[in-house]
Amino acid sequence: MTNDALARDVKPTPAQLNQPRVPATTFKAYKTMRGKNGERGPVAPRPLPGVPPRPHSFRLHDSVKLADDSLTTKPAPRPPPRLPKPPPPKRQRVDATSDVGTPEERRVWPLTQHAIERHNAAGEDIAKAPPAPAPTPPYAIKQSATGLGMYATATLYPADIILSEVPLLTTRRGATPGDVRAQLRAAPPGNWLELLQLCVGSGDARPAIESLLDTNGIPCASEDADNPPFGIFKVASRINHSCAPNAGWYWCSVKKALLVVAYRKIKEGDEITASYLSPEVLCKPRAERRERTLVGFGFECACVACEQGGARSDEQRAIIARVLAAGRQMDHWVGAHAASIRQAKEAIEAMRAEALVPVAAELRLLQYYVHAAWREDASAEVAARKALEALAAVRGWHAAKAHFVAKFVKDVTCWRSYGVCKPAESGRAPRHSKPAPK
Numbered sequence: 001m002t003n004d005a006l007a008r009d010v011k012p013t014p015a016q017l018n019q020p021r022v023p024a025t026t027f028k029a030y031k032t033m034r035g036k037n038g039e040r041g042p043v044a045p046r047p048l049p050g051v052p053p054r055p056h057s058f059r060l061h062d063s064v065k066l067a068d069d070s071l072t073t074k075p076a077p078r079p080p081p082r083l084p085k086p087p088p089p090k091r092q093r094v095d096a097t098s099d100v101g102t103p104e105e106r107r108v109w110p111l112t113q114h115a116i117e118r119h120n121a122a123g124e125d126i127a128k129a130p131p132a133p134a135p136t137p138p139y140a141i142k143q144s145a146t147g148l149g150m151y152a153t154a155t156l157y158p159a160d161i162i163l164s165e166v167p168l169l170t171t172r173r174g175a176t177p178g179d180v181r182a183q184l185r186a187a188p189p190g191n192w193l194e195l196l197q198l199c200v201g202s203g204d205a206r207p208a209i210e211s212l213l214d215t216n217g218i219p220c221a222s223e224d225a226d227n228p229p230f231g232i233f234k235v236a237s238r239i240n241h242s243c244a245p246n247a248g249w250y251w252c253s254v255k256k257a258l259l260v261v262a263y264r265k266i267k268e269g270d271e272i273t274a275s276y277l278s279p280e281v282l283c284k285p286r287a288e289r290r291e292r293t294l295v296g297f298g299f300e301c302a303c304v305a306c307e308q309g310g311a312r313s314d315e316q317r318a319i320i321a322r323v324l325a326a327g328r329q330m331d332h333w334v335g336a337h338a339a340s341i342r343q344a345k346e347a348i349e350a351m352r353a354e355a356l357v358p359v360a361a362e363l364r365l366l367q368y369y370v371h372a373a374w375r376e377d378a379s380a381e382v383a384a385r386k387a388l389e390a391l392a393a394v395r396g397w398h399a400a401k402a403h404f405v406a407k408f409v410k411d412v413t414c415w416r417s418y419g420v421c422k423p424a425e426s427g428r429a430p431r432h433s434k435p436a437p438k
């Protein structure tokens with residue numbers, strides 16, 4: 001075997017491979033640090049012939065200088081011992097059967113599947129804070145059959161916050177054009193431009209500014225007030241009206257912003273609509289609704305529900321209207337147990353058929369009152385939970401949790417203590433609680 005072949009065959013051992021390699025430059029400099037007799041310490045390089053030695057100017061390689069300093073100067077204080085890092089807080093993983101929050105919160109916080117998924121994905125504590133709108137807007141403003149409109153660019157689920165927006169301008173009905181102009185002068189100049197691009201009622205004889213405010217104004221108050229302030233919005237004012245809205249808005253007094261929330265599942269590409277009419281008016285027949293939109297907002301409604309709905313739709317809405325009216329006469333409603341339960345069920349079916357989410361919470365609440373008054377606790381709890389979920393879809397989870405309905409979920413018997421009705425004393429024996437229908 002030749003020397004070359006031998007060299008090729010001799011492979012380094014694993015220990016040799018693991019030895020730290022000394023950079024060539026460092027090694028060269030290291031050699032200069034050792035004296036002839038092997039003593040340690042920096043040694044001046046030998047003076048070149050003809051060049052006078054410069055005792056303090058010799059320059060070693062940087063790495064050697066460091067080594068040199070560490071030998072001659074006081075050793076640097078040792079860094080404090082590293083404490084072991086605390087383990088990252090475990091994110092609670094939930095599934096369809098578990099809830100987040102405290103046990104108390106869990107009673108008032110039934111979770112929808114989507115909310116669970118979002119909690120798991122984002123790690124947000126949905127039991128504590130209202131969910132924030134998605135980081136990328138899940139909508140686009142595009143041409144619709146009735147001017148511009150808002151369209152979903154992703155699938156949306158009930159109670160999803162689609163948009164959170166502050167108004168360009170807030171005013172009250174009855175404010176003079178002069179008041180509005182003064183307000184606009186005080187607003188940032190960009191707001192003017194945005195405002196002027198909004199839609200103005202067609203064929204409206206009133207001054208443009210008045211027409212613009214009436215057409216695009218959205219109430220900005222958390223409570224139903226007599227003359228609530230209303231705001232004009234760059235984006236939300238582009239949302240068209242529907243008599244079967246798949247979304248809606250409410251004013252969040254904490255954020256001082258309008259929140260647009262999904263009432264039901266909205267598929268990507270669908271138009272996002274809201275109702276300009278109250279839930280009571282939505283239960284009226286089509287002709288009446290159209291008249292209301294014409295008188296109140298200057299257009300005859302051309303939504304899908306109006307275009308496709310006929311006598312059947314009017315009938316369904318009439319059923320809901322009857323139950324809502326009956327339910328307001330509380331004594332009669334809770335006293336007529338069997339009839340009320342049947343009517344509430346019918347109205348809930350009609351609400352589903354008409355996709356009228358804005359009345360869902362009230363119908364469920366009426367169901368709750370009868371069950372609770374007749375000591376049907378399990379059914380009462382189901383009705384109260386459904387009322388809360390419906391409320392969350394319309395007003396957001398945060399507002400729903402603060403609503404009195406949440407109390408009924410916590411304690412289904414609490415309504416009885418209001419003493420509005422005592423059916424047990426009306427001659428009929430109270431019923432025993434029976435298991436809730438699944």
Ligand SMILES: C[S@@+](CC[C@H](N)C(=O)[O-])C[C@H]1O[C@@H](n2cnc3c(N)ncnc32)[C@H](O)[C@@H]1O
Nearest residue numbers: 146147148199237238239240241299301302303
């Ligand atoms: C607040 S704006 C909505 C956005 C508007 N489409 C735009 O282009 O800016 C209200 C106006 O939209 C139109 N509109 C909204 N909903 C409608 C509906 N259901 N039927 C007919 N027109 C509607 C009417 O012209 C109304 O005056």
